[in-house]
Amino acid sequence: MWKMVAGDLYHGFKPGFKRFMEQTAYIFPMIFWNLLIAPLILVSGQYILLYYAGMLPMMSAVILFGVYGGTVNKVFYLCPLSGDERRKYFVVSWGIRAGLPVFFSLLFEAVLCLLNRVSLQTAFLVVLTVAFFSAAMSVYAGSMNRNSSGAARSGGMPAGYTAWGAVILMLGIFAMFFLTALVGDVKKPRFNGMVTVFMWMLFFAHALAVLFVTARYFRRAIGCMVCYENGRKREL
Amino acid sequence: MLQLEHVEKRLGNFKLSDITFELPKGYILGLIGKNGAGKTTLLHLLMGLYTADAGKIRVLGDDPKTQEVRVKRRIGWVLSEDLFGAGQTLGGNADMYGKYYPEYSRAKFLEYCGRFGLSPKRLLGKCSKGEKLKFQFAFALSHAPKLLLLDEPTASFDPEFRDEFFKVITEFISDGERGVVLATHLTADLDRYADYVAMLEQGKLVFCMERCELADAYRIVSGEEYKLRLLGDKVLSVESGKYGAKAFVKHSRRMAYDTALCVSVPTLEEIMFYHAMWQNGAGFTGNLRKG
Known part of the structure; x- marks a missing residue:
């Protein structure tokens, strides 16, 4: 199954990326991410590495969401796959899509740890934030819509899906910004007091939101994925 | 080959009601009706994409819902919509989805591509509507199905290929073990080739009878x-x-x-x-x- 999903993701990347580039909505978080760090770069550039090591994997989760989100080819439902196989397909696909940003984050943090630019604790918190973020974003990407042409449309998932996506996006961005650019390193914080408190508050708020959303929508996403009709009912 | 008994299906405001007919092995069934009459919905039920609200469906002797894999392995389909990945070549698409079919043969696919004038190396996205349907048809035939479900394919074919299409279909059913359901509103071809004709009107089956019986x-x-x-x-x-x-x-x-x-x-x-x-x-x- 891993091989099959990986192959499908590989072949789906090019048309998906083309679709992603046509959607201007995804540009705003990217601009926002870069604007956040801009004033701090002018003051001191030492945290820029830490910031981008956290943010780039998060961006990759958003890109993967944009590339694969909301679509599944109708052929998938016409082919002889059982409901169980489609369920497995979804879980494996979710695992790959959620796992890739975590892998990037692990890689970047490992390099930074080796370069002595960050403590193990902070590296762990960054990877955890990326893992939470990409887990939730990839569930959304699983909101499969029975769309034969492959054009991105929001279907198959309840309306709250988009709202929660925006909440997680903002919480994730700010949690990572406070963790890497402002606090810098939890072992030797750049700013103490309220900044660190805010960092922990954002970190836990983000984690809780992700857990809530994953628990709430994961099963529904599987339900939409397994049955062609389940996804279509919501379109009618 | 096909058995439907009092099948009902509601989709939003549309309702397919009390559909009962049978298709024996070795025949072509023409499904006719206006746009929105329920032809595609009926084909979706046969393909197992929809579940009937009431009634019994048997495709090749099995229930397409409970025996989904068994049924889908033996069905070939052509739908008049853009299926498969536009960014991949015809051969790439066929191999990618062909792996789900135990009987898929690349050699057979290439043979049909040659016969239909398709290049397997061509990107699907660059193909015309007619070529995309020819590709679907070649793919459908490449995994040795027992039943072909074809939804309005002929409208996009040029007259020359339409003849070839019906020639292939006639060859397909010639062993008497296979069947074809062809939904269309281009009825001239069905006049020549269909053995049975079923007509749908506003979700209801008007008739389903042999072509010669219909002529009488x-x-x-x-x-x-x-x-x-x-x-x-x-x-x-x-x-x-x-x-x-x-x-x-x-x-x-x-x-x-x-x-x-x-x-x-x-x-x-x-x-x-x-x-x-x-x-x-x-x-x-x-x-x-x-x-």
Whole structure:
């Protein structure tokens, strides 16, 4: 199954990326991410590495969401796959899509740890934030819509899906910004007091939101994925 | 091959109701009806994409819902919509989805590509609508299905390929073990090739019968209106003109017509047209439709 999903993701990347580039909505978080760090770069550039090591994997989760989100080819439902196989397909696909940003984050943090630019604790918190973020974003990407042409449309998932996506996006961005650019390193914080408190508050708020959303929508996403009709009912 | 008993399916405001028919092995069933009559919904039920709300469906002896994999392995499909990945080549697409079919043969796929004038190295996104459907058809045949479900494919084919298409279909059913369901509103081809014809109208099955039986079931009778009135309740719908009227009549072998009337066997297109008129109440008992 891993091989099959990986192959499908590989072949789906090019048309998906083309679709992603046509959607201007995804540009705003990217601009926002870069604007956040801009004033701090002018003051001191030492945290820029830490910031981008956290943010780039998060961006990759958003890109993967944009590339694969909301679509599944109708052929998938016409082919002889059982409901169980489609369920497995979804879980494996979710695992790959959620796992890739975590892998990037692990890689970047490992390099930074080796370069002595960050403590193990902070590296762990960054990877955890990326893992939470990409887990939730990839569930959304699983909101499969029975769309034969492959054009991105929001279907198959309840309306709250988009709202929660925006909440997680903002919480994730700010949690990572406070963790890497402002606090810098939890072992030797750049700013103490309220900044660190805010960092922990954002970190836990983000984690809780992700857990809530994953628990709430994961099963529904599987339900939409397994049955062609389940996804279509919501379109009618 | 196919068995449907009192099948019902509701989709939003549309309802497919009380569909009952059978298709034996070795035949072509033409599914006709206007846009929105329920042809695609019925095909989706046969493909196992939808579950029937009521009734029984058997495809190749199995329930397409409970025996999903078994049924889908033996079904080939062509849908008049963009399927498969546009960014991949025809060969790439066929191999990617062919792996789900145990009987898929790349050699067979390439053979059909050659026969249909398709290059397997061409990107699907660069193909015309007709070529995309030819590709779907080649893919459908490449995994040795027992049943072909074809949804409006012929409309996008050029006349030359349409002949080739029906030649392939005729070859396909020639062993007497396989079947074809072809939904279309281009009825001229069905007049030549279909063994059975089923007509849907607003989600209801108007009839499902053998083509030759259908040829005996109706007549188009034209002549003076008062003479047509004598045919009584056999007249299903009437089209009145300046110089006479044309009636769509339920025919039986014992029926005798006035010699002054001109009687002809209706084509499928005429049957579709006049049935629609009948549904709209255009008989002598209803509102007379002016032609």
